[in-house]
Amino acid sequence: MTPVLRMERVAKRFGAVTALREVNLTLAAGEVLGLIGDNGAGKSTLVKLLCGFHQPDSGRILLDDEEVTLKSVRQARQLGIDIVYQDLALINELSVYHNMFLGREHVGFARLLSNRRMRRLAREHLETMGVRIPSVDVEVAKLSGGQRQAIAVARSVYSRSRILLLDEPLAAMGAKEGALILDLVRDLKARGEVSIVIIAHNYAQILDVCDRVNLLQHGTITFDKPTAETSLQELTDLVVEEYRRSRTRGDAP
Amino acid sequence: MRRVREEFLRHREASILVVALGLGLYFVSVTDVFLSYANLVNISQATAPAAIVACGMVLLLVSGEIDLSVGVVAALAPFMMHYAIDFWGVPAIPAVLLAVLTGTLIGFGNGFVTVVLRVPSFVTTLGTFYFVTGVVLTTSHAYPAEIPEPVDGTIGEWLGAAEWAHLGWALVIVVFLHAVLTRTRWGLHTIAVGGNPLGAAEAGVRTARIKIGNFMIAGTLGAFAGVIEAFRIHTIDPNIGGGTGLMFTAVSAAVIGGTALAGGSGTIIGGALGALVLAVLQNGMNLIGISANPYFLILGVAILVSMIANVYLTRLRRAGRT
Numbered sequence: 001m002t003p004v005l006r007m008e009r010v011a012k013r014f015g016a017v018t019a020l021r022e023v024n025l026t027l028a029a030g031e032v033l034g035l036i037g038d039n040g041a042g043k044s045t046l047v048k049l050l051c052g053f054h055q056p057d058s059g060r061i062l063l064d065d066e067e068v069t070l071k072s073v074r075q076a077r078q079l080g081i082d083i084v085y086q087d088l089a090l091i092n093e094l095s096v097y098h099n100m101f102l103g104r105e106h107v108g109f110a111r112l113l114s115n116r117r118m119r120r121l122a123r124e125h126l127e128t129m130g131v132r133i134p135s136v137d138v139e140v141a142k143l144s145g146g147q148r149q150a151i152a153v154a155r156s157v158y159s160r161s162r163i164l165l166l167d168e169p170l171a172a173m174g175a176k177e178g179a180l181i182l183d184l185v186r187d188l189k190a191r192g193e194v195s196i197v198i199i200a201h202n203y204a205q206i207l208d209v210c211d212r213v214n215l216l217q218h219g220t221i222t223f224d225k226p227t228a229e230t231s232l233q234e235l236t237d238l239v240v241e242e243y244r245r246s247r248t249r250g251d252a253p
Numbered sequence: 254m255r256r257v258r259e260e261f262l263r264h265r266e267a268s269i270l271v272v273a274l275g276l277g278l279y280f281v282s283v284t285d286v287f288l289s290y291a292n293l294v295n296i297s298q299a300t301a302p303a304a305i306v307a308c309g310m311v312l313l314l315v316s317g318e319i320d321l322s323v324g325v326v327a328a329l330a331p332f333m334m335h336y337a338i339d340f341w342g343v344p345a346i347p348a349v350l351l352a353v354l355t356g357t358l359i360g361f362g363n364g365f366v367t368v369v370l371r372v373p374s375f376v377t378t379l380g381t382f383y384f385v386t387g388v389v390l391t392t393s394h395a396y397p398a399e400i401p402e403p404v405d406g407t408i409g410e411w412l413g414a415a416e417w418a419h420l421g422w423a424l425v426i427v428v429f430l431h432a433v434l435t436r437t438r439w440g441l442h443t444i445a446v447g448g449n450p451l452g453a454a455e456a457g458v459r460t461a462r463i464k465i466g467n468f469m470i471a472g473t474l475g476a477f478a479g480v481i482e483a484f485r486i487h488t489i490d491p492n493i494g495g496g497t498g499l500m501f502t503a504v505s506a507a508v509i510g511g512t513a514l515a516g517g518s519g520t521i522i523g524g525a526l527g528a529l530v531l532a533v534l535q536n537g538m539n540l541i542g543i544s545a546n547p548y549f550l551i552l553g554v555a556i557l558v559s560m561i562a563n564v565y566l567t568r569l570r571r572a573g574r575t
Contacts, residue, residue, distance in 0.1 A: 073455065085455075089452050089455055089456065090452060091445045091448045091449045091452055091517075092448055092517070093444055093447075093448035093449075093517040093518050094441070094445060094448065098441055102441070102442075102445055102453070102456040102457075102458065103456040103458055104457065105441060107438060112432070112436045112437060113437060113441065115436075
């Protein structure tokens with residue numbers, strides 16, 4: 001498979017703290033990549049570099065084999081890289097379909113909103129994505145965390161994002177809610193239109209939906225295997241082993 | 254029945270409409286004068302300026318900001334018209350436009366300081382309030398002025414001297430801005446900016462433009478309300494807004510009409526009905542011979558009750574029970 005996204009020797013420091021030492025990462029077209037690692041390993045920094053929130057100090061980011069400079073979140077989004085936050089992105093006071101079209105509304109006669117059209121398109125799109133909500137007319141505030149997340153993902157897909165970054169999409173979510181998101185990711189994978197990077201703490205869920213797993217430790221990727229060739233045991237052992245090593249070295253865990 | 258209740262709660266203006274009708278019925282039952290032609294004119298003329306200013310205030314509150322200076326902008330605008338015509342030799346219609354645009358410009362200043370220089374709008378517009386008060390009192394020497402001769406005719410009639418001019422303008426503005434808030438991108442973005450500024454910006458909403466624009470609308474409407482009030486009372490009065498009176502009435506009307514001060518929700522029609530309730534209340538109490546003083550008691554209770562109801566209803570709605 002051709003890589004849609006590559007990071008080559010990417011490093012990022014914040015003052016005296018080295019967040020990312022040297023990251024080499026590849027994301028293939030249509031692939032779902034799981035990114036795991038302890039707190040402080042640099043996962044969030046990595047994602048923030050990819051979505052244009054931070055800029056790397058050194059190294060290259062390549063999109064379709066072309067080097068890109070992601071100056072802002074907006075620019076990254078224009079290039080098709082979108083980060084989906086759990087709660088940040090949606091407007092609680094607006095209906096589902098208005099949220100779906102926020103910032104790119106359809107307007108008709110006298111530049112009035114074409115609500116009927118947006119409602120229909122939103123309903124169709126959510127249906128094809130398998131997102132089930134009571135109605136596209138309800139205020140987002142009334143939906144559950146999982147439904148909100150699903151709508152944020154659906155919106156991102158609708159705006160033709162090619163690379164989705166899901167930062168802890170399952171955090172603070174019940175089993176049922178989490179399953180909803182995992183189903184959504186599986187559907188997206190089956191359709192093969194987007195590539196996805198998921199950050200998560202739950203290794204079982206990562207193994208469940210991802211094609212490949214990367215482990216980030218101390219600002220660099222130390223483990224990279226297809227999920228078919230690894231196991232929950234191996235991932236757990238890796239992290240525990242690292243923890244023991246850091247203890248004998250006297251580092252903070 | 255459940256559906257009726259749902260519809261009722263969904264249209265928050267409904268409850269305030271019920272209050273307005275209830276008050277009206279009560280005053281009709283206790284005094285014949287209430288429904289007389291002259292009194293209806295009175296009520297419409299008392300409602301209109303507050304409703305017009307409230308419309309701008311609702312937009313601003315929904316986008317998460319407030320403007321404390323609209324009342325004194327209302328006082329300044331007719332003076333600008335007076336200065337333009339009598340001192341600078343500006344023709345009638347451009348002078349009226351200049352007066353109204355003064356409000357737009359002050360609104361832009363408020364928006365710029367709030368959005369670009371990041372001063373909370375409460376503080377920005379408090380500063381503007383004192384500054385503009387100073388401008389009005391200094392330039393007018395705190396004396397009222399007469400309506401300039403060139404506009405004291407047909408133009409004056411259209412702009413507030415005629416009996417129903419106030420109501421006409423108020424209706425046009427309410428209908429127009431209601432459509433803006435509920436049916437246009439501007440309105441949608443206004444709600445989004447007030448509800449979740451970061452999320453709105455992330456989705457590509459130009460938050461600065463929306464906020465500054467709403468400050469400009471509020472300022473424009475403040476100035477316009479000042480101009481039509483001047484024509485109605487046929488004097489240019491430096492205390493036309495009663496200093497803070499018009500501004501507080503507009504905020505009260507917006508709040509009673511269901512607008513949340515925290516931003517993200519509110520309706521133009523609710524604000525206009527809020528203004529109507531306040532006008533009916535004051536007018537009715539006047540007619541049945543209660544002194545003006547308990548009016549403020551009732552106003553205070555009305556604001557508190559409607560805010561508590563607002564918070565409670567929002568929680569109910571969030572819980573998905575309605």
